Amino acid sequence: MALSSGAPPSGVAVIRLSGPDVPAYLRAVSGTVPEPRRLTLRPIGQQSLLDRGLVAYFPAPHSFTGEDCAELQVHGSPAGVRAILKLLTGLGARLAEPGEFTRRAFENGKLDLVEIEGLGDLLDAETENQRRQALARFEGGLTQRIEIWRNSLLDLRAEIEARLDFSDEGDVEESLPAEFGAQVGSLKSDIDQALLSVEHGRIVREGIRVALAGPPNVGKSSLLNALAQSDIAIVTDEAGTTRDVREVPLDVNGQLYVLLDLAGLRETDSKAEAEGVRRAQLAIENADIVLWLVAPDIEDIPRPSVTVPLLTVATKADVRIVPEADVAISAKTNAGIGELMAALQEIGSSLVTGEPALLSRERDRLALLAASQELDRATAQLGMPELAAESLRRASHSLERLVGRLDAERVLDQLFSSFCIGK
Structure with a gap:
């Protein structure tokens, strides 16, 4: 649990909960579990009334974290918020760590790493261009482009590995299609073109x-x-x-x-x-x-x-x-x-370009540069299919690391430490 809104005093305070015991906590503090995704006015308390506020329930998996989630929207009184947090702690809930809600969303497949970086940039955005860039990344613009590249790589890998594994079968030709090299070159050209936008994106993000x-x-x-x-x-x-x-x-x-x-x-x-x-x-x-x-x-x-x-x-x-x-x-x-x-x-x-540049971090540049270099190697190795297949596999892994499907732990701790407690 965490206070996800600004520090009190404030007009409204939002207390967020996530985890399998959320329904039990809602019954304990508000009497019932409200209808999913519908704000319900309920008394907040147990032995005595602490406040009266709106309660929202988001059952798994259709929630931000992918777990059962709830929000208590109460008055932003410092004393009231402290009393509600104390009640929840007494029932067994614990305070969230920085970025823990977003980390759970990542671990449960609700967001990938580049989308989370976009969310972090959105929280920090101070200018209109920064907001537009961060929102486009958070909404999955870069993820979709990476997915297109990954699917192209999977097709290329399937083509070359089929000949390695089943070259003795009558329905699989031993030589690669004539257009195979051109397909590898086209994919590399697309990634290289994206690399040119990294500096534009960096300028929008950092100024x-x-x-x-x-x-x-x-x-x-x-x-x-x-x-x-x-x-x-x-x-x-x-x-x-x-x-x-x-x-x-x-x-x-x-x-x-x-x-x-x-x-x-x-x-x-x-x-x-x-x-x-x-x-x-x-x-x-x-x-x-x-x-x-x-x-x-x-x-x-x-x-x-x-x-x-x-x-x-x-x-x-x-x-x-x-x-x-x-x-x-x-x-x-x-x-x-x-x-x-x-x-x-x-x-x-x-x-800067007219449209938001989705690539803006050094991590983006290194991942795409590594994929481009591996595609270069694959092109030079087409006469040795075993080596070309390995280079294509490494290119895929570079993109998978970017979205957090491989080696994600290396960047997670640093990334989430910059998030606020309630996010």
Whole structure:
């Protein structure tokens, strides 16, 4: 059992139960087991009335966990909730662990691993794009695509293994069909195409990382405050004020941007500032967009060599505009901030696709990359059917690990530890 709603006090508190003894607990605390999937107003208590609320019963297997489940929707009083939980504990129920309801749903075949990851992302979603992506994964969009790939692999494996096992039978040809190699290549091409969307999905899920870079005192922290419309970063005229990477999330029309305020790039004898410069250089290398800041009163330094879009931003435009910049802004007057945001959005729109990218995790990328590599091996081994069959089997296993049908325990504990108690 667990309190699945927010911490009291609240208007309504939802207490969730799951397990074979749920009907007995319902009789003990509310007098009867209500009609399945119908909210029923019942007194809650045993020796004395603790509350009055709505009771819902979901018998197995048609429930979230696949077990008998129930929900008590009661008033969100801290004292009332504590009394009901104490009553249930006294009857033998125990408090759920983080993510235990979802883990039971997985163990009972109600959800697979990628759907559970989608549920976790949905709970954490802060922007519209994150919500759409997470919901599509939770609703089984990626699972359906993986199932198509698995079925194709099963057909290919059946074709090649039939010749290995029954080549002496008269109705089984010894050689593979002429189109067999093309079918393997078509499947690999489809998986490789999906792999190209992983980075787009990662950007939606984690946000577009925008590095604010340049020499000290060029106006990085001032620009961060202007973009975030808040005094988040400390601004002084002393060089080296920023010594660590500060991350500020920004929701821009449903897409998450993560602004990175970095230490100014320069040679320094200070160990603390030198570490800040090292972290700044690493952040620039891992950024999706780099804003390179230049100012009329600061000597410019060589720009970093990056493969991602780099936008030159002339700061302190209220003093003097540096020529040859892509955008000129003034954090003091907010001049040019709208133009800079428009330029950021234009670049950001090229980094994400119109439809939600279902692949968004490193685990996704590694699983599909392994399957693609095994298909490559199978293509090269068609003259040796035994080896080709083994490569196809390994490709299948890579996809099965992704949905949690093999080696699921490796990721379950870490995954469910991020879930709330009542989920």
